[in-house]
Amino acid sequence: MRGVVVTLLPQPDPARDRHGVYRRLGMFLRALKEVCDEIELVHFAGPGEIASTVASSAASSAFWDVPVSVHLAPLNVGPRSWWQAASVPFTLRYRRDFRPYIGPDQADALRRILGLSPDFVFAHRLPAMAALLQLRPLSVPIFFDLDDLEHRVKWRSARTAASQLETIRNSVEVPALLAAERQAVSRAARTFVCSTVDRHILSDLDFDVSRTVVIPNAANIPNSRPRISREKRILFLGNYGHTPNAEAAETLAKRIWPKVRARVEGATLIIAGAQPEQIPSYHRGPAGVEFTGFVEDLNSLYARTRIVCCPIWNGGGTRLKLIEAAGFGKPAVVSSVAVEGLAFMHRRDVLVHDDDDALALACVRLLQDDVLADTLAASAYDTARTLYSFADVSTLTARELRAGLADYASDHLASDENSIPSPSIRDLDRISDRRSCRAG
Secondary structure (H helix, E strand, O other), X not given: OEEEEEEOOOOOOOOOOOOHHHHHHHHHHHHHHOOOOEEEEEEEEOHHHOOOHHXXXXXXXXXXXXXXXXXXEEOOOOOOOHHHHHOOOOOHHHOOOOHHHOOHHHHHHHXXXXXXXXXXXXXXXXXXHHHHOOOOOOOOOEEEEOOOOHHHHHHHHHHOOOOHHHHHHHHOOHHHHHHHHHHHHHHOOEEEEOOHHHHHHHHHOOOOOOOEEEOXXXXXXXXXXXXXXXXXXXXEEOOOOOHHHHHHHHHHHXXXXXXXXXXXXXXXXEEEOOOHHHOXXXXXXXXXXXXXXXXXXXXXXXXXXXXXXXXXXXXXOOOHHHHHHHHOOOOEEXXXXXXXXXXXXXXXXXXXXXXXXXXXXXXXXXXXXXXXXXXXXXXXXHHHHHHOEHHHHHHHHHHHHHHHHHHHHHHHHHHHOOOOOOOOHHHHHHHHHHHHHHHO
């Protein structure tokens, strides 16, 4: 069986690309390995990046720890005309985060790569799905990872924008994103989302969620929980090329951290992860803050960390960094957006607050109260081990891939025979599931 995965991610760099979006794709590749014999991975690349696909395949196979054959499709790098830029609110094809993957050259490259129809195609995120939907007809099952609800991310950005012009610019793009998500979900044999929250949102918007499955982010959770550190260190970890992470790190360094430092003598803040130069405070060098850049050894990073603070206000999906922190036995102080979609509960697993003073006070408490810190860490670790274990989620994903292939084959066999079968038990279960989602 041959599966083709199309992703908008660049070819991975082992010294840089260990953050959540790469790890989620890696989780799907592990599951795909259980389902098919050949996995072909399509990246988009600029003119100067087209290299030997043999070398790329070997490097990618080592990175993912999954045998893959790499194909490279050209990015659409030409300039936009004024009318293309002006049409962004009405069509995705000219948006800066979609246009690189959409166009005649990109469609031709994808057709050549697909060649004789594969057994299935996997679209990693919405721009990749939009690129595939150019190829009509595409008579193979498509699996679709809607990692973030893009319309919700854009709407949240509009609500938190610093200017009225930015609010308007973000708001007018929401309808086109919503339409693209609706088309993608209707076409997919299975759509994967990060949480039940995302699935309920789609259901409330009258999406057909009968083929939409929750595949949570996951991490390798150790068999035993590390002890609470006595060091008075707070950690924020992320890739700061992702704007919500850079905004959260700036909030932490500029507004929350000074309040903590004033109350806890000897406390330090670690802001770890790639592209710290995207954080304004990085250039100011605030007292007591260490910017590490990319960290290869997470074990040593977490070993010298007491607590994690994650004041994220924007973005979508779920935060793998919180699952990972729980696996490392770290109590966390988080915003409600940061914990959205995860099963971590306020005062049981984490402390959840949405203003600077409350977040700072919660950090102070966990730096000073060993009992509270240990209690929260123990509960969060148990929750992560129960719900977000990498091995368990990979098994669930492989099962849903097989079920999607079987459903697609059954539906098309029935269509070929021009028959109208009576509802099966599975169909009735789906209808019941949709109703229960809407009721929820």
